[in-house]
Amino acid sequence: MKFIRAREFIGKNAWDALPIAVMNGISTRLHWTDQPYRWHTNDGEEVFVVLDGSVDMHYRDDNGEHIVTMECGDIFHATVGTEHVARPRGAARILVVETEGSV
Template sequence: MDVIRAKEFTAERAWGAKTVANMNGVTTRLHWTDQPYKWHINDGEEVFVVLDGRVEMYYRECLGDEKIERSVVLHTGDIFFASVGTEHVAHPLGEARILVVEKAGSI
């Protein structure tokens, strides 16, 4: 049993994380950041939940042979689901705490 006070969580570096659980190869991790991540595509699906702060999520959609870049601002309580193959990058707007559920070892 563990109680984690997400609003109190900080890390020594941007995107530092605390593993909350690893269940059958799916991890749930709490991240703290004040810096953008990097453009990436996960090995599987990803659920990205903003627990504190705001995050601008950029993502690329394929329209024929063309990739279109879009973004959405996620507020506390918002959820972003990245399906397999979704290229995306998170840019916090100040400090943010994020819960990420994804395949263990995914980037």
């Protein structure tokens, strides 16, 4: 059993993660960052939840590149093949649920 106060987690580097659980090959991690990630496509689906701060989520589809500003409580579900990059506006804490070992 764990209790985690997300707002107290601060990584030493951008995108540092606090592992929370791995259940049937699906990992749940709390990330802290103040820097953008990189454009990528996950091996499987991803659920991305902003817990603190705000994040500009960039994604690409057949109609080009789009940007959605995510605030605390907002959720992004990346289906298989969704190319995306998260760019925080200052420090942010993000809950990520994805296949274990995914990029």
